[in-house]
Amino acid sequence: xxxxxxxxxxxxxxxxxxxxxxxxxxxxxxxxxxxxxxxxxxxxxxxxxxxxxxxxxxxxxxxxxxxxxxxxxxxxxxxxxxxxxxxxxxxxxxxxxxxxxxxxxxxxxxxxxxxxxxxxxxxxxxxxxxxxxxxxxxxxxxxxxxxxxxxxxxxxxxxxxxxxxxxxxxxxxxxxxxxxxxxxxxxxxxxxxxxxxxxxxxxxxxxxxxxxxxxxxxxxxxxx
Numbered sequence: 001x002x003x004x005x006x007x008x009x010x011x012x013x014x015x016x017x018x019x020x021x022x023x024x025x026x027x028x029x030x031x032x033x034x035x036x037x038x039x040x041x042x043x044x045x046x047x048x049x050x051x052x053x054x055x056x057x058x059x060x061x062x063x064x065x066x067x068x069x070x071x072x073x074x075x076x077x078x079x080x081x082x083x084x085x086x087x088x089x090x091x092x093x094x095x096x097x098x099x100x101x102x103x104x105x106x107x108x109x110x111x112x113x114x115x116x117x118x119x120x121x122x123x124x125x126x127x128x129x130x131x132x133x134x135x136x137x138x139x140x141x142x143x144x145x146x147x148x149x150x151x152x153x154x155x156x157x158x159x160x161x162x163x164x165x166x167x168x169x170x171x172x173x174x175x176x177x178x179x180x181x182x183x184x185x186x187x188x189x190x191x192x193x194x195x196x197x198x199x200x201x202x203x204x205x206x207x208x209x210x211x212x213x214x215x216x217x218x219x220x221x222x223x224x
Contacts, residue, residue, distance in 0.1 A: 056095065062093045064091035108204060110160055124161060170185055
């Protein structure tokens, strides 16, 4: 499988001059995004070739002005970042893929109330309407689109239907690609999973593409 060159170059938007100029001049195959396997709880996931991930979307400690309690997850959907807040206006930042702009964005506060290692996948009815060829159920494993971990988001005791999970498509990080879920590289979701106990608070910020009135309603104490 060869990844569409336009999509690949779009994923490199904002990369510095010292990035992948030579690589982006040609098509990049799916296999080049992976460098070996990582054993994990009875399965293995493919390790990401970080050289093909734009620097801004690699896990890193950053300065981040916020007013959230330490350990809160803040998702900046506009810039495709997920932050775990620390003290002294710092945070651990991850690159993410988020919901498409065409009706698949959501915002507000939630909590992680369930976690799963190598989760099963049941496509929501809305996705099956758009893609009836999808399986109705997929067991956990290396081919499952949720990757090696998933964390389930609830509000007021109700499952929102959205997850923070891994991906088998590392080239999708930094893009609007999902049906509302938040996806991370497999290495990053494993790391985040370990840092985020059940009960962790999550804040999903408004996308800049949201209507002005919605952005006002979603104003928050976190800002970058």
